[in-house]
Amino acid sequence: MDSHIIKLHKVNFYYGQTQALTDISMNFGQNRVTALIGPSGCGKSTLLRLLNRMNDLIDGTKVEGEILFEGRNIYAPNIDPVEIRRKVGMVFQKPNPFPKTIYNNISYGPKLTGVTVADMDSLVEQSLRQAVLWDEVKDILNKSAMNLSGGQQQRLCIARALAMKPDVLLMDEPTSALDPISTAKIEELIEELKKDYTIIIVTHNMQQAARISDETAFFYLGNLVEYNKTEKIFTNPDVKQTEDYITGRFG
Template sequence: MDAIKLRVENLNLFFGNKQILKNINIDFPKNQVTSLIGPSGCGKSTLLRSFNRMHDLSPDAKIEGKLYLEELDLYDKKNSVTNIRKRIGMVFQKPNPLPKSIYENLSYALKIHNYPKNEIPELIENALKESFLWEEVKDELKKPAVKLSGGQQQRLCIARTVVLRPEVILMDEPCSALDPISTKKIEELILKLKKDFTIIIVTHNMQQAQRISDNVAFMYLGELIEFDTCDTIFNHPKNELTQRYIGGHFG
């Protein structure tokens, strides 16, 4: 039995009067990659963003149900959003480096969280190595991050997430704006990172989901239709709707 890192119980999410997520129940195993798949607008990114409290920024968002990081109730008022986002990092669809140097992109978060100054250079080097970026940038750490290529910027954003040693990394279509070579590097990186992190990724790319996932959740119109191992979802789906989506009949 795999240890469960994140748990969702009876989650309903509304924006105003519109219900976006409908009674979602799902467990995410520790140190595994789980892909969320389904057609545009089915609630994948909304579910992903609910884990690190991104919907707190939307005044008309209303959440019912429970979300847990192990035993921590993520929406308990006692738990600070800053602490939750340190434990649950996020990488967005488009790379979003800070308008600072490569080095400062990583040191910024470490300083905010009061890491000892003398430890910061080593933590940054390790995060860049983990993100397969160190060899490419080690002599240019003062260079503006925005001068990096798209693929390098996305790996920098992943390094910026892992430098804080979160337990979970959320990825919202991290390769959709990238070329095939950069995409391959990010996929290799995801497979390597799951040793140390639990990863949940939204992807529209079925081949990508098959290459990197341990588990796959198929969503449709705000509902979780089927959740199982990658092999089961792609080769022996139990639900006809899953079968039709995997087969490319809609989406």
């Protein structure tokens, strides 16, 4: 598969004076699951948040290089970050549903687009079905999302992102706050979603990266150390440092 939906070319990123990413060039394949792994502080979450311009919200950051999304540089001055975020959805580490009803959590994003959604009910249902949450919540759509369990909340957050019909779904350690059963459900869901979406996932759990991803990128101290097929990374990595990290010799 050679169609790349996101391309990075010599990207540097700074928090004030501190350089967080150095000279990253990599491409993300369409309808693939790409895992970003590495020890804490290696820049993998920073990279993820660059892809939908969430780092714009932090004062004193600076981006160099090019990040092309569907052929357009998303950091070009004429690009509205709001447009990018509508096409590149995000799921966070901690489930963060709004303190609103389940229904309103899903309809929040689509309502913002200004386009009148002809049939909001069916969009809500469709999004919840995609996130495999519909059967559990169909009778309590008007209850607060805060009553759901952690795993359900996280799937709600995925459904909320899907309701925007994004092209790419960014996931920042989406299961690190969940129990093993909820984690398994989310992983199954990712497997399912990959048919329609490009998924980029940051994870601390190497077994998870091995289970769900097609490609894996290993980061260390702001550098991209190795980017390869997941199978290769976990069985026969090219770089010694990758092997040391995978086998638990450091990190």
